[in-house]
Amino acid sequence: MLVDLLLAILIVGLAAYAVLGGADYGAGFWDLTAGGAQRGARLRGLVHRSMGPVWEANNVWLILVLVVMWTCFPRAFGPLMETLYVPLFLAAVGIIFRGFAYALRGEAASISEARVIGAVFALSSVLTPFFLGCALGAVASGQVPAEGDPGIPFSSWTGATALWAGALAVATGAYVAAVFLAADSVRVEAPDLTIAFRRRALGSAVVAGVMAIGGLLVIREDARNLYDGLTSGGGLAMVIVSGVVGVLTLWLVWSSRFEVARYTSGVAVGAMLAGLAFAQRPDFLPGELSLQDAAADDPTLVATLIVLVLALLLIVPSVAVLFRLTLQGRLSERFRPIVTPDDEADR
Amino acid sequence: MSSLLLGWVPVLAQAGDPVSQQYLLEARQMQALSLGVHIPLVCFGISFPAMVLFVEWLYNRTGNPTYKALAKRWSKVMLILFAVGVVTGTILSFELGLLWPRFMEQWGEVFGFAFAIEGLFFFLEAIFIAIYVYGWDRLTPRMHFLSGIPIALAGVGGSASVIAVNGWMNNPQGFDVAANGEVTDVRPLEALFNPHVWHEEVHMYLAGFIVASSLVASVYAAAWLRGRRDGYHRAALVVPLAVLCLAAPAQIVIGDWAARTVAEEQPTKLAAMEALQDTTEGADLTVGGWYVDGEIYGGVAIPNLLSLLAFHDPNATVEGLNEVPEDDRPPVAWVRNSFQLMVGIGTLLALLGLWFLWGRWRRGALPRTPWFYRLVVVAGPASLVALISGWFVTEIGRQPWIVYELMRVEEAVTGAEGIPVGYATLVVVYLGLYGVALYMLRRLARTPPEAEVKAGPGDIEVLP
Numbered sequence: 172m173l174v175d176l177l178l179a180i181l182i183v184g185l186a187a188y189a190v191l192g193g194a195d196y197g198a199g200f201w202d203l204t205a206g207g208a209q210r211g212a213r214l215r216g217l218v219h220r221s222m223g224p225v226w227e228a229n230n231v232w233l234i235l236v237l238v239v240m241w242t243c244f245p246r247a248f249g250p251l252m253e254t255l256y257v258p259l260f261l262a263a264v265g266i267i268f269r270g271f272a273y274a275l276r277g278e279a280a281s282i283s284e285a286r287v288i289g290a291v292f293a294l295s296s297v298l299t300p301f302f303l304g305c306a307l308g309a310v311a312s313g314q315v316p317a318e319g320d321p322g323i324p325f326s327s328w329t330g331a332t333a334l335w336a337g338a339l340a341v342a343t344g345a346y347v348a349a350v351f352l353a354a355d356s357v358r359v360e361a362p363d364l365t366i367a368f369r370r371r372a373l374g375s376a377v378v379a380g381v382m383a384i385g386g387l388l389v390i391r392e393d394a395r396n397l398y399d400g401l402t403s404g405g406g407l408a409m410v411i412v413s414g415v416v417g418v419l420t421l422w423l424v425w426s427s428r429f430e431v432a433r434y435t436s437g438v439a440v441g442a443m444l445a446g447l448a449f450a451q452r453p454d455f456l457p458g459e460l461s462l463q464d465a466a467a468d469d470p471t472l473v474a475t476l477i478v479l480v481l482a483l484l485l486i487v488p489s490v491a492v493l494f495r496l497t498l499q500g501r502l503s504e505r506f507r508p509i510v511t512p513d514d515e516a517d518r
Numbered sequence: 519m520s521s522l523l524l525g526w527v528p529v530l531a532q533a534g535d536p537v538s539q540q541y542l543l544e545a546r547q548m549q550a551l552s553l554g555v556h557i558p559l560v561c562f563g564i565s566f567p568a569m570v571l572f573v574e575w576l577y578n579r580t581g582n583p584t585y586k587a588l589a590k591r592w593s594k595v596m597l598i599l600f601a602v603g604v605v606t607g608t609i610l611s612f613e614l615g616l617l618w619p620r621f622m623e624q625w626g627e628v629f630g631f632a633f634a635i636e637g638l639f640f641f642l643e644a645i646f647i648a649i650y651v652y653g654w655d656r657l658t659p660r661m662h663f664l665s666g667i668p669i670a671l672a673g674v675g676g677s678a679s680v681i682a683v684n685g686w687m688n689n690p691q692g693f694d695v696a697a698n699g700e701v702t703d704v705r706p707l708e709a710l711f712n713p714h715v716w717h718e719e720v721h722m723y724l725a726g727f728i729v730a731s732s733l734v735a736s737v738y739a740a741a742w743l744r745g746r747r748d749g750y751h752r753a754a755l756v757v758p759l760a761v762l763c764l765a766a767p768a769q770i771v772i773g774d775w776a777a778r779t780v781a782e783e784q785p786t787k788l789a790a791m792e793a794l795q796d797t798t799e800g801a802d803l804t805v806g807g808w809y810v811d812g813e814i815y816g817g818v819a820i821p822n823l824l825s826l827l828a829f830h831d832p833n834a835t836v837e838g839l840n841e842v843p844e845d846d847r848p849p850v851a852w853v854r855n856s857f858q859l860m861v862g863i864g865t866l867l868a869l870l871g872l873w874f875l876w877g878r879w880r881r882g883a884l885p886r887t888p889w890f891y892r893l894v895v896v897a898g899p900a901s902l903v904a905l906i907s908g909w910f911v912t913e914i915g916r917q918p919w920i921v922y923e924l925m926r927v928e929e930a931v932t933g934a935e936g937i938p939v940g941y942a943t944l945v946v947v948y949l950g951l952y953g954v955a956l957y958m959l960r961r962l963a964r965t966p967p968e969a970e971v972k973a974g975p976g977d978i979e980v981l982p
Contacts, residue, residue, distance in 0.1 A: 231644060233611075234608060234611050234637050235634075237612070238630065241614070241626040241633075248615060248623065249619040249623025249626075252619045253620075256934045260940055270601065270605040271954040319623075321934035321935065467626070468627060468702065470703075471628070474707070489641075489645045
């Protein structure tokens with residue numbers, strides 16, 4: 172029971188990172204594909220503005236996931252890190268590159284510098300969620316042995332399911348980001364950007380949806396146990412919830428209700444992750460290590476739970492203040508297009 | 519403790535034979551590099567918000583726009599350093615698992631929840647730093663000041679929980695080891711409040727104030743020497759120097775307490791710190807000098823001083839390195855020389871602080887001689903050297919153990935290949951990261967301070 176509760180918290184943390192962090196990375200994806208002309212500058216300006224005050228805070232979710240994992244499920248964390256060290260190290264490096272490429276956006280002194288910085292920002296925005304998704308897919312498809320195996324640094328995360336999960340992580344991030352940015356463009360009263368991001372949200376929703384459903388076929392071939400889990404019981408229920416809420420979000424975006432769509436898109440992603448957890452129950456590392464065996468003793472679980480409840484009590488009101496101030500526009504940076512030397516040359 | 523010692527053999531048997539990791543030393547260096555990159559930022563997290571808030575409080579009291587310009591400028595510095603700290607801290611979270619999976623696997627449940635507390639503080643810090651820095655001129659002065667207080671508290675609380683884990687590694691408790699070698703009956707609070715925690719917390723807390731104030735003062739002392747002596751630069755120099763003149767002398771008292779705790783809890787580490795080969799009654803202390811291969815070159819030996827300092831009794835017996843097998847001894851040269859460096863620099867910083875205090879007291883002004891400012895310029899980097907040396911003493915002095923007397927580093931390290939590749943990658947990445955941070959700070963410094971006050975709410979470019 173206690174173990175299930177902490178697993179649920181782990182899933183919530185993962186979902187929050189997938190949605191908020193994913194939106195962050197997805198914004199980088201739209202930056203990558205924005206084009207170089209005047210329109211691209213406005214898109215990039217919005218990406219920059221929207222991420223300004225809160226972008227560091229999103230890493231909190233990733234750290235929450237890591238901490239809950241090593242404290243509450245240490246016997247899964249050890250082998251997982253030892254086996255999947257290649258994608259996880261690459262993701263960590265991607266996080267750094269993204270951090271400083273973001274800080275240097277619009278700072279380039281020459282066209283070639285601007286291109287390099289832009290490329291680093293965009294590439295790290297795509298590769299980081301990809302590698303994290305691959306790692307998650309590798310765990311779900313039972314590629315991590317209970318005793319850990321550093322001898323399979325590549326084959327462990329390059330199976331069909333893992334690669335699919337990586338690609339899906341990029342697609343969902345892009346989709347969530349488009350929804351968030353569409354909502355933001357309404358706030359800064361930039362109708363041209365609203366149209367642009369609405370179109371991107373709808374497009375990426377379809378891509379992510381098709382990938383999610385198509386993925387079931389991949390999983391059926393590659394990881395039969397996972398497939399069975401996803402098509403029965405709690406796993407199936409979550410897949411259905413994710414699908415229904417996903418379609419609902421699509422409709423909300425279609426009818427330009429972006430603010431609500433922000434939340435429903437989060438629910439759709441969260442349900443997808445919960446589905447994975449249900450599918451591999453009662454195991455933490457499928458076929459290798461049960462949740463119970465991976466878990467720490469009760470006192471540790473209780474202590475962690477108490478800290479997390481305290482955190483909730485302190486953080487929820489704080490986040491509420493931050494969001495209220497942000498929504499009132501009292502913290503936001505002024506919107507301005509990101510002008511690169513490219514554009515200066517155009518003028 | 520002795521029952522634990524008897525129990526540790528089966529623990530290791532259960533964890534499997536140590537993997538062969540030919541790059542153990544590189545793995546340790548990689549971890550040390552990441553911590554060394556992160557710790558200076560922690561110092562700013564501990565102390566800088568308090569300094570910024572103090573200057574803002576001065577502004578609210580006096581209405582002098584110079585103070586506002588300074589507080590606002592410093593808050594941007596704080597944000598840049600926080601952002602860098604978030605990135606390096608995230609890397610550290612990954613690295614603990616990537617480099618030491620067996621350490622996390624076996625002991626994560628004992629100390630891990632301290633990191634949950636750290637995460638809580640980090641979250642609060644991220645939220646309020648955004649409100650504070652982006653809220654200049656948009657919140658009422660009172661609300662704005664209040665929004666900064668959680669940043670100061672979170673910086674202290676977050677680092678405190680991580681230091682608790684370090685204390686635990688040096689002084690593990692809060693669990694039993696069962697007959698089959700499993701860690702059982704975990705008592706997380708007991709692990710958190712281990713005997714090493716208190717002096718480590720206070721020592722690091724003061725170090726945070728000393729390092730951040732020295733570095734900040736160093737920057738403005740350089741400006742002072744170049745002739746920038748307006749009210750803005752004066753305030754920017756006096757505030758950190760005031761912090762330094764309080765924290766650096768206090769650190770000497772705390773250092774004594776820390777050393778006495780180490781003498782009791784980790785006699786081998788103390789022996790390494792003083793390069794004491796054999797257990798001695800009424801042991802001497804050698805001040806200064808450099809230790810190479812069992813010899814101290816230079817330095818002044820003061821009879822019975824080590825016994826006096828460690829146990830407050832000139833004839834007390836101090837355990838030497840000979841008490842433990844050679845395999846269980848830390849590399850003495852690193853520990854001993856680092857300790858000398860830390861104590862030496864710390865003492866000089868305290869004297870510098872007293873010089874400043876003397877000037878304030880006698881003449882109510884900053885010292886006139888340029889030599890004072892030249893020394894302050896050097897004090898910044900020197901304080902960093904002292905900080906890293908201090909951590910060398912704690913961490914290299916803990917070797918060969920990752921969990922003191924329970925798990926050796928070679929039993930904890932990953933079996934993964936490619937550690938040199940990861941190490942090289944991180945070196946490049948950290949150079950780039952610090953390069954970017956310095957570039958942003960320098961660009962911030964090029965904007966005249968008046969711009970901070972003149973800017974209207976709509977014109978703020980918070981992160982340049």
